[in-house]
Amino acid sequence: MSNAVLGGTSTAPFNAWRATLCAACASLIGIGFARFAYTALLPAIIGAHWFAPSTAAYLGAANLGGYLAGALGARVLSRHASNVTILRVMMLLVVAAFFACAWPLSFLWFFAWRFVSGFAGGVLMVIAAPSVLAHVTPSRRGIVSGAIFAGLGLGIAASGTLVPLLLRQGLAQTWIGLGVLSLVLTTVAWHGWPASAPATAATPAHPKHRPAVPLTLRSLYIEYALNAVALVPHMIFLVDYVARGLGKGLDAGANYWVLYGLGAIVGPLFVGHLADRIGFARALRVAYVSQMFAVILPVLGLGLPALIVSSMVMGAFTPGIVPLVLGRVNELLAHHPASQKGAWSTATTSFATFQAGAAYGLSFLFAATSGNYSLLFVVGGVAMTLGLAANLVAAKMARA
Structure with missing residues (x-):
């Protein structure tokens, strides 16, 4: 190229x-x-x-x-x-x-x-x-x-x-x-x-020429923040869940972390190519739906194959969601490039805030429930479901 x-x-x-x-x-x-x-x-x-x-x-x-x-x-x-x-x-x-x-x-x-x-x-x-x-x-x-x-x-x-x-x-x-x-x-x-x-x-931005962007952009900040919550159970608890929760030991836990890492390598390249093919808005919805199911797979009792899929998919979107949201920000502000960096900074801040909050919150929940791993993954699934719902509602309202 x-x-x-x-x-x-x-x-x-x-x-x-x-x-x-x-x-x-x-x-x-x-x-x-x-x-x-x-x-x-x-x-x-x-x-x-x-x-x-x-x-x-x-x-x-x-x-x-x-x-x-x-x-x-x-x-x-x-x-x-x-x-x-x-x-x-x-x-x-x-x-x-x-x-x-x-x-x-x-x-x-x-x-x-x-x-x-x-x-x-x-x-x-x-x-x-x-x-x-x-x-x-x-x-x-x-x-x-x-x-x-x-x-x-x-x-x-x-x-x-x-x-x-x-x-x-x-x-x-x-x-x-x-x-x-x-x-x-x-x-x-x-x-x-x-x-x-x-x-x-x-080129200076012209706020009065942005009819539908503010609502969609505010929704994107919320979606990105909720996606941060959905990522935390795997980021923090995956190895411990396999090692102690499933009783497979530390070596098995490390193996699943490697699978998570392999997903993280290919994830950004895959979603980037997908976004070039179908657009960032559609690619984001694919990402939300994929994570919504992948994050709760460990609690459905489907065995180790499901856990392998869950590890790789959530690993893929840990870095993979970043280029999708960045691309969507630039897409929404295509006619106002001077505003893109500020919008991306706001999106990153919302992600960082909810990620840190979820890390502390889920750790507290884990301790308070005497090590209930299933509840952690369910919280991640609920967060991702809310993110997808916010995306769909904002899109519908923007078209109205």
């Missing part, structure tokens, strides 16, 4: 695939490594007596809190520095956080650096992909955004494969190894970012 096909009007030379690689590197280290690697590292951190189990859980939450702060602060940073500068600094912050976490000097030290890595990840999520997609023709944005967020999926897969290999060298060495790898990826991405936004991106 040539740059002429992918690229839009730009005031600077634009290498489409190199820019896509840069954004994929950003999602890989900022979200894939910085957030999901901690899931695999948590037992080792507790086992090495770096921190007590309850304290280590708070350290995991620090990254989610930082991510929310980054999603909120990205627009403020954009007013004071160029996108390229922000992206480079945020990737370097993630690198620094990995190296800093190799030395657990104190709880506050570790908490601060986990928060910093989350903050950088939130900023990268808001700025990286839009910086590239602004240069891409609408007909190819699905596959390009899918390629970008495949980096997130690779990070999820690496948490179940690469991290255990690094842990053979030691816990501190694992953090350093992730830092070195992230530094290499940052170097790869350093000079590939688009130098400036295309001329069309500077």
